[in-house]
Amino acid sequence: MSKYSMHLLVCGGTGCHAAESDAIVCNLRDELEAKGLLDSVQVILTGCFGFCEKGPIVKVMPDNTFYVQVKPEDAQTIVEEHVIKGRKVNRLLYKDPLTKEAVSDSKHMVFYKKQMRIALRNCGFINPENIDEYIARDGYQALGKVLTEMSPEETIKLVKDSGQRGRGGGGFSTGLKWELARKNVSDEKYVVCNADEGDPGAFMDRSVLEGDPHSVLEAMAICGYSIGASDGLIYIRAEYPLAIERLKIAIGQAREYGLLGDNIFGTGFSFDITLRYGAGAFVCGEETALIHSMEGLRGEPTVKPPFPAESGYRNKPTNVNNVETFASIPAIILKGARWYSSIGTEKSKGTKVFALAGKINNVGLIEVPMGTTLREVIFEIGGGIRNVKKFKGVQTGGPSGGCLTEKHLDTPIDFDNLIAAGSMMGSGAMIVLDEDDCMVSMAKFFLEFTVEESCGKCAPCRIGNKRLHELLGQICEGKGSLADLDRLKNMSLVIKDTSLCGLGQTSPNPVLSMMDNFREEYVAHVTHKKCPAGQCKSLMEYIINLDNCVGCTACARVCPVNAITGERKEVHLINSATCIKCGACMEKCKFDAIYIS
Amino acid sequence: MSSIKIELRNEDVDFIKATCSKFNSDPQELINVLHSCQEHFGYLPAEVQEVVSGHLNVPVAKVYGVVTFYSFFTMTPKGKHPISICMGTACYVRGAEKVLEEFRKELKIQVGGTTSDNKFSLSSLRCVGACGLAPVVLVGDKTYGRVAPDDIKGILKEYEK
Numbered sequence: 001m002s003k004y005s006m007h008l009l010v011c012g013g014t015g016c017h018a019a020e021s022d023a024i025v026c027n028l029r030d031e032l033e034a035k036g037l038l039d040s041v042q043v044i045l046t047g048c049f050g051f052c053e054k055g056p057i058v059k060v061m062p063d064n065t066f067y068v069q070v071k072p073e074d075a076q077t078i079v080e081e082h083v084i085k086g087r088k089v090n091r092l093l094y095k096d097p098l099t100k101e102a103v104s105d106s107k108h109m110v111f112y113k114k115q116m117r118i119a120l121r122n123c124g125f126i127n128p129e130n131i132d133e134y135i136a137r138d139g140y141q142a143l144g145k146v147l148t149e150m151s152p153e154e155t156i157k158l159v160k161d162s163g164q165r166g167r168g169g170g171g172f173s174t175g176l177k178w179e180l181a182r183k184n185v186s187d188e189k190y191v192v193c194n195a196d197e198g199d200p201g202a203f204m205d206r207s208v209l210e211g212d213p214h215s216v217l218e219a220m221a222i223c224g225y226s227i228g229a230s231d232g233l234i235y236i237r238a239e240y241p242l243a244i245e246r247l248k249i250a251i252g253q254a255r256e257y258g259l260l261g262d263n264i265f266g267t268g269f270s271f272d273i274t275l276r277y278g279a280g281a282f283v284c285g286e287e288t289a290l291i292h293s294m295e296g297l298r299g300e301p302t303v304k305p306p307f308p309a310e311s312g313y314r315n316k317p318t319n320v321n322n323v324e325t326f327a328s329i330p331a332i333i334l335k336g337a338r339w340y341s342s343i344g345t346e347k348s349k350g351t352k353v354f355a356l357a358g359k360i361n362n363v364g365l366i367e368v369p370m371g372t373t374l375r376e377v378i379f380e381i382g383g384g385i386r387n388v389k390k391f392k393g394v395q396t397g398g399p400s401g402g403c404l405t406e407k408h409l410d411t412p413i414d415f416d417n418l419i420a421a422g423s424m425m426g427s428g429a430m431i432v433l434d435e436d437d438c439m440v441s442m443a444k445f446f447l448e449f450t451v452e453e454s455c456g457k458c459a460p461c462r463i464g465n466k467r468l469h470e471l472l473g474q475i476c477e478g479k480g481s482l483a484d485l486d487r488l489k490n491m492s493l494v495i496k497d498t499s500l501c502g503l504g505q506t507s508p509n510p511v512l513s514m515m516d517n518f519r520e521e522y523v524a525h526v527t528h529k530k531c532p533a534g535q536c537k538s539l540m541e542y543i544i545n546l547d548n549c550v551g552c553t554a555c556a557r558v559c560p561v562n563a564i565t566g567e568r569k570e571v572h573l574i575n576s577a578t579c580i581k582c583g584a585c586m587e588k589c590k591f592d593a594i595y596i597s
Numbered sequence: 598m599s600s601i602k603i604e605l606r607n608e609d610v611d612f613i614k615a616t617c618s619k620f621n622s623d624p625q626e627l628i629n630v631l632h633s634c635q636e637h638f639g640y641l642p643a644e645v646q647e648v649v650s651g652h653l654n655v656p657v658a659k660v661y662g663v664v665t666f667y668s669f670f671t672m673t674p675k676g677k678h679p680i681s682i683c684m685g686t687a688c689y690v691r692g693a694e695k696v697l698e699e700f701r702k703e704l705k706i707q708v709g710g711t712t713s714d715n716k717f718s719l720s721s722l723r724c725v726g727a728c729g730l731a732p733v734v735l736v737g738d739k740t741y742g743r744v745a746p747d748d749i750k751g752i753l754k755e756y757e758k
């Protein structure tokens with residue numbers, strides 16, 4: 001990188017990409033070219049910076065200036081002011097929401113202060129399409145070290161001692177898993193990277209693959225060496241075109257450099273990686289289903305044991321790890337087990353990446369040490385709740401997890417604490433909910449997802465979840481009873497106990513935890529037929545305010561079911577029995593006379 | 598299942614054959630073959646599945662089983678401008694349902710449907726990874742972020758030609 005005195009890093013993550021960051025890159029290059037600066041200033045399209053809320057992001061190095069919500073037409077100003085005159089463009093700087101002052105560099109942003117980046121160490125720093133930049137940041141050194149200085153057993157011991165637990169949701173010890181795969185003797189073994197990331201609202205793995213694909217490739221090779229495999233497969237969702245593209249480029253470059261392929265570093269170890277595509281089935285994230293899908297079959301889970309470590313892909317020992325799990329491995333190898341295990345809590349070591357989304361100010365991707373509290377994540381890093389609403393809950397673990405509330409805000413986040421609180425880590429999606437979110441509708445939303453994604457192989461999940469969904473639907477429509485709440489609970493417990501795979505075993509978690517933490521809200525729906533959050537359409541009532549109505553008849557004319565009566569110039573009335581709650585009247589009334597109760 | 602009957606042209610059959618050969622006619626590559634075919638034809642009609650079945654030596658029922666299992670595969674052709682509304686959790690809590698409802702009203706079709714002039718089709722999908730822009734709508738390859746129900750008429754207008 002030495003040739004250049006300045007770097008303009010433009011976010012090429014999905015969020016910013018969608019907001020025309022490509023055009024920013026083009027314009028910046030054009031401007032630089034026009035000024036004859038292309039030789040000294042380099043424009044790099046990176047992966048996600050994490051601060052997607054305020055994208056597209058442009059970061060200027062070496063001074064760490066952090067420009068937010070940049071538009072393609074701002075390129076000229078950035079080049080003329082910042083690059084040429086050395087003056088920061090004030091209007092593009094991030095403004096601290098509390099002090100209202102412009103923050104000139106990313107190191108001083110609250111969003112980044114509490115973060116610690118291991119898996120995301122290169123995201124937003126390097127051009128993911130250039131292997132040299134990865135190498136310049138110690139890339140492939142861990143592989144070199146392992147191949148030339150360490151035995152497979154030593155490597156496994158190091159990973160085990162680091163205490164790292166899988167980031168795909170289960171939280172199983174990575175080193176232990178590798179050890180099991182190593183112990184199973186076979187002429188062929190496989191290393192599989194699970195990049196299916198089906199949890200809706202999660203984009204951690206995608207961002208790693210888009211921002212730093214080589215870290216995953218390197219780790220897979222290390223794993224291959226450790227367990228005795230020479231074939232790696234990445235199972236990635238077809239819905240992630242940008243990640244696929246960058247992986248293809250990365251694999252090509254790694255082969256060219258001899259970092260994948262035959263006889264790596266002249267050590268006699270050979271390892272190569274191919275891509276396999278998912279086709280839109282959440283259950284394929286489950287490892288046995290994933291393996292069947294890679295074999296060209298329907299992605300239906302099978303009973304474990306046998307575990308993939310014994311009999312997986314093509315019935316050979318197979319080690320499946322998650323993207324984020326792999327991405328941390330090179331750092332663990334280089335910095336050591338003791339370093340990694342010094343971060344985090346007693347039983348959950350290291351850092352975890354979370355995708356923060358929902359009703360929060362700073363939607364984005366963050367990485368924090370295990371043990372950070374929800375309060376720190378939501379109210380400090382996340383910048384609190386949008387539109388000065390009241391915090392209601394946070395769903396962790398996606399459709400398999402639970403909803404935590406106010407009382408959990410000071411719980412340190414780790415695998416075991418989240419389970420004890422009735423939720424789970426899952427892949428790391430955190431969806432923040434505010435006072436406007438109805439917890440019955442939310443539970444129904446997640447079950448709709450489960451019903452759609454259930455593979456249908458076993459009855460409790462196929463039929464049970466459908467029944468849960470129906471019951472919740474009835475409650476939302478004001479047709480539920482107190483007995484239904486017991487029914488929900490009992491059925492949930494049966495589904496959890498008797499389902500074959502992790503999908504069914506966890507699918508009732510959202511409804512269980514929401515019923516637990518928001519019991520009053522469920523009771524309000526069934527006994528008072530009221531939705532306190534005002535979300536359930538059937539429980540809403542459109543009412544005309546007698547004081548405001550001037551009798552213009554506009555509402556009556558627009559009502560599709562003639563539910564409004566009243567004479568011209570006289571107060572109108574809505575017959576709530578006929579009203580279908582379409583909202584047309586409210587939209588039409590120019591006198592703000594119609595409101596919802 | 599779609600009731601549309603189509604006649605495959607010779608070159609279509611050749612394409613499928615070539616695709617299967619590219620993957621060594623390995624039955625384990627069925628999903629990759631289907632991906633290529635869908636990319637080529639835009640959808641996977643029964644006739645295409647039959648040819649694939651023959652060349653990979655996989656029973657056609659099994660091919661059908663795989664096609665219907667994965668939501669990415671479709672047996673009905675999409676409109677010229679396929680519209681997908683993200684119904685991932687982040688988009689849902691930021692009002693994706695109302696956006697979807699508005700598209701339904703404007704286009705007068707249901708999710709999974711195509712307008713009678715084959716111009717637009719409507720589908721929902723889960724998290725496209727741009728949650729920062731929630732709610733997100735895709736029209737073809739173009740992503741629209743922070744979409745409000747009021748924006749929909751304007752979005753559709755862009756494609757009226």
Ligand SMILES: Cc1cc2nc3c(=O)[nH]c(=O)nc-3n(C[C@H](O)[C@H](O)[C@H](O)COP(=O)(O)O)c2cc1C
Pocket residue numbers: 165166167168169170171172174194195196197198199282283284285286287288320321322323325326427501502503
């Ligand atoms: C329904 C279901 C969906 C899953 N989806 C994913 C996923 O999208 N990504 C992932 O890495 N693991 C997923 N898992 C967990 C995998 O089965 C497996 O435990 C994981 O890939 C192992 O990697 P790790 O040890 O590195 O976490 C899922 C599990 C279940 C039951």
Ligand code: SF4
Pocket residue numbers: 283300301453454455456457458459461462499500501502503504505
């Ligand atoms: S629990 Fe659900 S997803 Fe899992 S095997 Fe049974 S039906 Fe399929």
Ligand code: SF4
Pocket residue numbers: 544548549550551552553554555556572588589590591592593594
């Ligand atoms: S539109 Fe408003 S002011 Fe006019 S009759 Fe209806 S409620 Fe009254």
Ligand code: SF4
Pocket residue numbers: 542558559560561562563564574578579580581582583584585586
């Ligand atoms: S909400 Fe719709 S149905 Fe109800 S009164 Fe108003 S216009 Fe009529």
Ligand code: FES
Pocket residue numbers: 011012013014015016017047048049050051052053055056057364
């Ligand atoms: S996509 Fe640009 S900051 Fe996340």
Ligand code: FES
Pocket residue numbers: 200201202683684685686687688689723724725726727728729731732733
């Ligand atoms: S939930 Fe819609 S983009 Fe993530």
